[in-house]
Amino acid sequence: HIHSHYSRATSRDLTAEHLHKWAQLKGVQVVGTGDITHPGWLQELQAKLAPAEEGLFRLKDDEAPAIQKDVFPACQCPVRFLLSGEISTIYKKHEKTRKIHHVVFVPSFEAAETLQTALEKIGNIRSDGRPILGLDAHDLLEIVLETDPRAHLIPAHIWTPWFSLFGSKSGFDTIEECFEDLTPHIFAVETGLSSDPPMNWRLSALDRYTLVSNSDAHSPSKLAREANLFETELSYPSLFNALKTGNPDTFRGTLEFFPEEGKYHYDGHRKCGICWDPKTTGHHQGKCPVCGKPVTVGVMHRVETLADREEGRKPTTASPFCSLIPLPEVLAEVHGVGANSKRIRQSYEFLLSQLGSEIAILRELPLEDLERIGGGLFAEGIRRMRTGEVITEAGYDGEYGVIKLFDPQERTSVASQLGLLAVAPKRVDPKPKQQPHQAPHVSENPAVPIVAEQPEPDLTGHHDRQPLTPEQGLAGSPSSPILTSLNPQQREAVLTIASSLIIVAGPGTGKTRTLTHRLAYLLAEHGVAPENLLAITFTNKAAEEMRSRLTNLLGERLVRQIVIKTFHAFGMMILRAEAEHTGLAANFSICREQDRRTLLRQCSSSSLREQELTLYLEAISVAKNHLMLPDDPEMQTFVSHHIVERIGSDQVPDFLALYRQYESALQAYQMVDLDDLILRVVRLFETNSAVLARYQGRFQWIAVDEYQDLNAAQYRLLTLLKTPEVNLCAIGDPDQAIYGFRGASRAYFLTFQDDFPDAKILHLSQNYRSTQAILEASRQVIAQSPESTAYEIWSEFVSQTKLEIYQAPTYKAEAEYVVHEIERMIGGTTYFSLDSGRVESHEDGTRSFGDFAVLYRLGAQSHALSEAFQRSGIPYHIVGQTSLYAYKDVQTILAYLWLLCAPDSRFHRDLITTKPRGLLEPFLEELQHMLDERQPVSQFIERIQRFQAQAEEVSDEKQAARLNRLMALAAPFGHRVRDFLEAAALHSEADEYDARADRVALMTLHASKGLEFSVVFVVGCEESLVPYERAGKPWNLEEERRLFYVGMTRAQEKLVLTHAKRRFLFGQTRRNPPSRFLDDIAQALKALQTRQGRRARPTTKGVAPQLTLFEE
Template sequence: MSNHQHMTPYFEYKRQFTGVGLNEVQQQAAMHDKGPLLLLASPGSGKTTTLIMRIGYLIEEKGVQPSRIKAITFSRASAQDMKERYARFFPELAGRSPDFSTIHSFAFEVLREHLHRHGTRYRMIDSPSEQSADKPGKSAILRDIFREVNREYPTDDQMEELMRYISLIKNKLLSDSRLSEAKCDVPKAEIIFKEYESFKRNGSSELLVDYDDMLTIANEALATDVELLTRYQNRYDYVMTDESQDTSFVQHEIVTKLVASHGNLVVVADDDQSIYGWRAAEPRYLLEFQTKYPNASVLKMEQNYRSTPNIVDAANRFIKRNKTRYEKNMFTVNAADEPILITELPDYRVQAKYVVEKIADIDPSQWGDVAVLYRNNVSSIMLMNALELADIPYYMKDGDNRFFSHWIVEDVLNFMRMTFNDKRPDLLERIHMKLNCYITKKQMAELLALGMDGDETVFEAMIRGVTLQDYQIKQLEAAAATFAGMRGASPLNAIRTIRDKLGYDKTLDKMCERMGFRKEYLSGILSTLEEIAEPHHTMEAFAARLKELEQGMKQSKYNKAGNAITLSTFHSAKGLEFEHVYMIDLIDGIIPSADDRMKEKQGRPDEMEEAARLFYVGITRAKRRLELLYYRKKDGDAVSPSPFVSDVHRIQHPPTEVTARDAALQSARNSKGVEASVPTNPKAIRELSGLTEGREVSHRVFGTGTIVRLDGDSVEIKFGERVKRLSANICVEKGLLE
């Protein structure tokens, strides 16, 4: 990180020794030695380097003992990175290191001491080493409680949602009277939570503690045990927290108590990269920092050392769409390079092949500096499939094997198994609720008790011996014929038959309405299965391919050190950087999600702003080349590009009053005596900045109206009693409003 600005003697000496120089703002932050400081660090601005240099400055220039400095990080990887950089920058301080740790490991230290002082035995139920048949872990406990409360087994999705819900409650420190503030689609979630908490306290001879309890118990201990709090406060004179935009309310509370006696707190964060609201991160803490600490300083590290001006400028202007943020202006002095490439594909099905073809054109020695990013883990499966077929190695930072055991995948395989053997009641039992035959649980129990007669199919047995409604007989006969007709079909045609003729898609629609599942996510799984199925001729080959991909995902984590393509969610890519970045599945309904849209319409814009921050994190991973991809069709239905992509397009190609090409066309039309399609209007609004909420405008067709809402490319205008939704870009380009 070279810099030609004036440096103090200490930092000039360190620059000569390490090759790392600090700019003016970085030096100010590194030299801050008393009182609270909020350091707002834009992507690629060198925040970790600045933190480490501050530690060195405190030790070598201010004479602070290393052990009196506490550095708290969000993840173990960040803590390890800081330790390694400290050792590299300050080899002369070997063996004299500050206390680097995650907030959870610090909380565990407090918890352990607190419970020991009170003679309380405990067991960590998130730790596999402390689980056994007679000592169940968190998942097993929750599954049992769910089953007792709901009289059925939970799905993997419900377990994941339940875990998220419980974690949210703990991290937000919600009391029983405020549980309704945490939303959960799992049936009777509040009852399950209360039963779970009761079981941890009373269901064992020892206190059961999960990962989030470490935080709540530590916070409670510091609040009630004055001697314990004083001892920890006296241990550290300087505390700094990294990635503070990802910190939850209970974590902030722990840090606040720790620094209360001296106030020497440096908080490093970027409110524009706060992307863990669903995990209880509290970015508002940053916005209220000066209220909590009235004497606090605020510094902004806005220089980006990572990316080209094309990427930095687009990212900087894009994130300004958010309202709940600190005003910052990220910039770079790096050399210009290619603009951001925005690619429209005709259909979802060609996306993975397109990306892999682009990667194949890159020098294989550079593959380690290429990443494909996406919002949902399901997007990775089609990429894995295409990369393996092209013999291109890949590394998955957060491979999620749950796709292969997802109930939708299992359903599809069970439907296929029925085509091979329609004489097995146990197979029908697994899918009878997903068929369009409306078989009840009672009818299924009758069939199982009936026993099969020779070579008859389950459908024949059901018609013979189970009490049915008249319409069900026709449905069962139709289903039997459909299964028989599927024998020998290609797996792709089989999946389409399952979705359409056997009613699986309609079943999913009803489940989404009843249980709150996200339709776009479930549809994505089915689309991915179709993608995998397409080249295969038999259902056996399709099932074998799923096994191969599952194994490939498990193996991919060993490719980190190799020259492999990185596949990652936007969330897991934070903190990383790559020469080439492809961002895929950028369509409305995925980013932002339908849920983000709905909540914004309900007057809750937080999720939409977080979706924008997630997109911002994605584009700021790229150093030189960034490509954004969307498509026009998915599963035969038309889809729209993400409004975020439209924003980037407008930033790169702002509408001008009259482009040279338009002027030439206008001249040609006029010379031929043809009236121009859009007459020049000197009063027309020709800049997007001219469209503001509350402004009165005139449209030559709809008359006079008032702008009531701006949303990406959309502008809503109230003409009399009617509200029209128009494209802001087209209105400006065509001069439709004055």
């Protein structure tokens, strides 16, 4: 358990050469490499290490001589390297944030590379040698076991308050709770510097595990502070067999720190100078008498909490151990100077040159030899250490403890008498090692106010859950279980079935729940046949969520018969079924967004720039969303009203020509684009009354989610299906209409009752997501819009936490602030977070990475944020940055699959670049044979990838990762190739976010629609950005206001709004004032934040301090 120079807060000397050198100086024969998950370090190890005994490595012959000359002959011995690394996992389990460190071991570089590949799919393994992953410890163990049958995991420093299995801050009470069914694969646990075996013996559950001790070295000189003793064959299998069996003949015990010297042995508060044993902590009810905040509960306290044995009882399985003090610290006491001084370094080197390795000096060599070379006082110090006659001042809250061999006065006396007097002087009796100790510098002055007894304001953002309004009792509980969990307004919406209905549902008011329960009620209580129900959503994710909720209520058999689809998926279903009436081939293919770009580029006689291509494609979509084709009589008028402002009047002829060629190409290739999936269905229904009547007769009950986002084509489709006999229920919120730029219009929502005079309107007003402060601030912003339909939304969640407003000097400083705040709210991601003061020890984070979202107006803002998160090592995901389906290698695989479904597709055949071309037809026949055998889609993808590799296509790690991700997406489809292709074609930005991945989500405000997070940062709250205004381009202030409102209402507990004085964007430095929307929020709801300063560093007199990274 050590690290490399790729880890944060570690020495640059942590290289293979220096580890080879220091292992000999310390007396270590097998040393861990550390950091095997870091690609750069692994590459370095592969260049410098050669295979030795099975599963072990040695420094290569050409690397060793240069460093070996620095090793004293008395210390020289063979050194072997064991591939190891530490992994930090931070995640939520059983409603609590867990932070666990693990040490993993693999027997080969191939296994290490396999592990890296698996972990890089989950998080960032390149910014820190010890990666931080939002991954359950159980799942990490599973990945390790799948890497190689001989790969192992050992929980690290299991008692440390933070980052450990049993830690008081974020651990578990049992190993089984952490690793569940995989617990049998855990055979050893690392005790850590702040505990020793007798402390661990007090927990009988640990009897079946081998207790190991490691140095957790952050520099080569810190090796062997703790170590393990083996008497076995020198090989990877033998070492781990000894650990697995705990055989006392092969595993001979451990070398230990005195646990009091560890940083977290006792309880306390470092800043306040408070150090307590567990009993004293209990007396003070865990509160610091200086600042009133909870003290950090240390290892001894946690052991006392979980212990089921009295102190002093030794299990039969116990291995031997001995406690040592690092040799420089012994010498520091002897000489009365600091352990890092030049004098101590010289004395240390002299002793090693004369006597051998440090471990041999500390535990093996005769005292007479030590006295002969080091003097009588030195020998006496070693004797006391070996017999445990030490004076302890326990470490606490990140402060290392002190282990003394001599009282200060005694040291002078002993030094003068040893060698002069035959009788040693009387010594001050040391405190027994296990006696509870209270640091001598703690004052018990009763005059110190116990401020901890005063109630603290809630600064965490967590809900107090005080009811805001009187409890609303029900007049009587309806018998239907479908209704029992609904509030009165939701229940009314479910029961209103005599007429069409529009439900105004503000953010967090249970929109999906209400709609789902309404469908369930119609089926279970009202006798509606499932095939007569149609539910339309705007995203695939929303459709899946609705289907899942209905399945929980009604069972899979019934729900399978309900049509629950997005508008596009519904259109595709009809076009497939009615292909003969549309002029399309039955096996038509879908022109995805990337395919559209390829197609339009083919149609253009001149080379179009990417920006022009985007503008023309957007204009085509706008036209189709208004049901306009290039040769329609009204097209010219439509262009003048809706297209000119987008592309400019001088581009209109080119646009119309390109649009005609684009449509001709689609027809020739027998393809439809996504907009056609609705346009063609509308035209089919308008021209074929028999087909329309069939669908009108089938779908008697229609429910539409997000009705405020309808465009003209979708609206027309619904009005065609809606006869007087059809019951239409629409739900949404016109104040969250944010897609006007795509052709959507909230007017359809506002005129619903004009369109359907029998319709009733209902409101949902109880919010189940956000605190009342967030709701009130959001309401104040949206209420400034003359278009707002804002009505009172209320929440039971009351908190004293205000919205935080932060102004950064630059956009980079803004990104660093976001990262720092997330790190602080999590309670620290590393020990460096605590030791450096970035995070206070009392900040008991209960959130995990998945609880945070960072929202921005433009995708270009993500770059600075991404860089800051990369540096921090915090796991994150940029939602919608680059779709998997946009990569050329993935497009090629999809092209092969499309050729199975549409063999005559010239478009997809042209996408395949396999050479020589003569190999293509035989390979397609092979794929057809696989299709006939109904083989899984994932196997097709794997086979295609192998074929591409044989055709000498370039492959790399990232491509392999994309392939694995594509196979994972294909797995649920089984052998249904076409279904997988259609799902891939309908994939949208909203589908990119996976709530199961415990990572910070970075996304645009648009992409955040429909999501919620405990803590939300909205960055870039500046004029011209929020609201977004482009020079010379049309913009909609009120839609921008609604977009900001959507972003604000994603927050459950805490909302942070940031802006920067200077921002570099699109090649220009901008200096814009804070957004006007911030002024709409009452001052009483806002708290202006300043960056918490880090602890001042001493500077040399007369020398200016170094500028920070972002000072200008």
